Amino acid sequence: MRDPHRIPLDALDPETWEPGYWVRFRRKVMDRAALELARRGRRRPVTVSQVVGSWARALVPAAVVAAAASIFLLPAPPATGASEARLAGIEELLTGELEELPIPVVLASEGAGDEPTAEPEIEGF
Amino acid sequence: MVGAAAAGDGPLVRRAREGDREAFGLLVERYMRTAYAVALSVTKSHEDAEDAAQEAFVVALERLDDCRSPEKFGGWLLTIVRNRARNLLRRETIRATEPVPESASTGRPGPDREAERSELRSHLRGAIGELPEVQRVVVMLHDLEGWKHREIADHLGLPAGTVRSHLHHARKGLRRLLGAALEKSSETSV
Numbered sequence: 001m002r003d004p005h006r007i008p009l010d011a012l013d014p015e016t017w018e019p020g021y022w023v024r025f026r027r028k029v030m031d032r033a034a035l036e037l038a039r040r041g042r043r044r045p046v047t048v049s050q051v052v053g054s055w056a057r058a059l060v061p062a063a064v065v066a067a068a069a070s071i072f073l074l075p076a077p078p079a080t081g082a083s084e085a086r087l088a089g090i091e092e093l094l095t096g097e098l099e100e101l102p103i104p105v106v107l108a109s110e111g112a113g114d115e116p117t118a119e120p121e122i123e124g125f
Numbered sequence: 126m127v128g129a130a131a132a133g134d135g136p137l138v139r140r141a142r143e144g145d146r147e148a149f150g151l152l153v154e155r156y157m158r159t160a161y162a163v164a165l166s167v168t169k170s171h172e173d174a175e176d177a178a179q180e181a182f183v184v185a186l187e188r189l190d191d192c193r194s195p196e197k198f199g200g201w202l203l204t205i206v207r208n209r210a211r212n213l214l215r216r217e218t219i220r221a222t223e224p225v226p227e228s229a230s231t232g233r234p235g236p237d238r239e240a241e242r243s244e245l246r247s248h249l250r251g252a253i254g255e256l257p258e259v260q261r262v263v264v265m266l267h268d269l270e271g272w273k274h275r276e277i278a279d280h281l282g283l284p285a286g287t288v289r290s291h292l293h294h295a296r297k298g299l300r301r302l303l304g305a306a307l308e309k310s311s312e313t314s315v
Contacts, residue, residue, distance in 0.1 A: 007299050009269040011246045012253075014161070014171065022157060025175070029153050029182045030146070036186050041144030 138195035141186065153182055156199055159270045160206045166261035167210035169254045173217060177210040184209065200280040207262075252302035260295035267292055 014021040134155075140148035160181055165174035185192075185202050192201050253261055262281065266272040274292070278285040 003268075005296060007264065007268045007296055007303075009249060009253075009265065011242055012162075012165065012249055012265075012269060013158070014175075016242060017246070025157055025161070025179070026150065026153050029157070029179050030150055032179065032183045033149060033186050036183065037141075037144045037146050037149060039144070040142065043144075 134198035135195040138198050142189050162265040162269050163203050163206045164210040166265045173213050177213045181206040181209045252299050256298050260291050263291040264295035
């Protein structure tokens with residue numbers, strides 16, 4: 001219901017003397033606000049999944065390249081026969097000196113001085 | 126987008142904070158006439174009112190994070206409008222203002238009708254300019270923008286009874302100042 005006491009102020013609406021005024025008004029405001037809207041759009045908060053996704057986009061191809069490169073660049077492991085030979089060499093070094101000496105000599109040298117050298121005295125000879 | 130257009134200010138403000146152009150555009154559309162009316166009631170000049178209202182929207186967007194109650198965006202925006210309009214008015218006092226172009230349109234309603242409107246507009250501006258600022262704002266929001274007493278009271282931080290009183294005095298003053306021009310206008314508009 002229209003207020004009978006209302007003062008007709010419609011003539012103050014710019015649309016009455018300038019058709020399309022409000023469309024232009026809105027456009028001008030939006031133009032002036034464009035920079036601020038863009039700035040706000042850029043600082044929009046990111047979610048955890050977006051962060052993970054952005055990392056994955058960079059990391060997955062890099063990991064694939066690194067894996068492929070490692071196949072060609074890393075040195076091949078030595079053959080098993082060579083390692084056995086090297087082990088055998090060490091063993092020889094450790095036991096070599098012992099083998100050159102006859103076992104009785106070794107024992108004799110170990111027992112020297114420990115037991116009295118009592119030679120049997122046999123009368124009549 | 127009917128849903129967004131029908132949404133309250135709160136969701137639109139939150140979207141505009143994230144740089145949503147459509148949401149901000151809907152807020153502009155919703156409040157541009159009111160912002161202009163409030164600015165006009167302060168500046169009494171069409172050009173200054175337009176400048177102040179447009180500037181207020183941009184400032185509001187820049188300070189949108191300070192809007193503590195997004196649901197009450199309208200009242201918050203109109204406070205910015207009034208402040209911008211007052212600042213503009215202060216700046217304007219140091220230079221003479223250009224007279225408002227009374228007729229910029231060409232040919233649509235006919236020269237006689239346009240001349241009548243132009244005359245009425247001139248009378249209205251003159252008469253409204255005679256009122257105290259609070260009465261100007263109240264009568265513009267109520268009689269031009271169709272706001273309810275309660276809405277104006279909320280915006281201005283006044284009791285609803287005081288708003289009614291300001292409206293009554295504003296109308297009485299306008300009738301006295303406009304006199305015959307108002308009667309003529311109501312005759313031609315019927």
